[in-house]
Amino acid sequence: MKYVLEIENVSKFFNGLVAIDDLTIKVKPGQIYGIIGPNGAGKTTLFNCVTGIYTPEKGKIKYKGEDITGMSADKIAQRGVLRTFQNIRLFHEMSVAENIVAGCHTKSQQKWYHSIIHTPFQKADELKQWKKVEELMKFFNLSQFAETPTKDLPYGAQRKVEMARALAAEPELLILDEPAAGLNENETIELTGMIRKISEMGIGIMMIEHDMEMVMSLTDYITVINFGKEISQGEPSFVQDDPRVIEAYIGSDDEDEDE
């Protein structure tokens, strides 16, 4: 499998206004792919198209070669595309461990009748799940918070719980919408290391991030979006020095689109 995700000429409109304009992006397994651009550029909208929250009006989205364009968000998650949100979404009254267990259910082998008759199959499945949850808590340094309701956690820890929950579903593509937003410098460094390790497991990662230092040091490849359109694509070193990118970030009245 060459690409875990192929976004081909995708466009999305809201009330006739273009939010995503003919984007093509291909993510390889184990690759960390950055999506950057000014506020309102269409980054989250793109992620919403990939995860089935929106259906694009034009173009095609393929996951592991399968066309998932217009498929429901549930089905896309079951296939192995998992995400975190720009504004953290957790079950705030539930503990860290319970939140992560909830993530396992996307992938659970259980049938409805197993939970009624409590088969040995269900017991084995549950045991496996708890082991996975323990491992994930260890990986994210969350073990000491296992029983803590997530609403009582510091913000940085909440971000990690959300990521752990997504990983519990055993994704092959992990989609992160501003994972470092609201984190301090040390937390950002910790998270950067964790994201790198996740990619080393072979999981493709697509992330939106405004922290340029993090993006430039962590990602393998970047697409820069402005007004829904690609303005640059390439390795971090290329994108960083691209005059079109610098112009978009500084903001220019000049609509110079000769290149």
Ligand SMILES: Nc1ncnc2c1ncn2[C@@H]1O[C@H](COP(=O)(O)OP(=O)(O)OP(=O)(O)O)[C@@H](O)[C@H]1O
């Ligand atoms: N459900 C919607 N209905 C109408 N317009 C929308 C909807 N969702 C997003 N938009 C518009 O689409 C454009 C892109 O928004 P989007 O949230 O994708 O930007 P973004 O790049 O994620 O920005 P930020 O960096 O601020 O998160 C904006 O103009 C936004 O107002």
Ligand SMILES: [Mg+2]
């Ligand atoms: Mg956004």
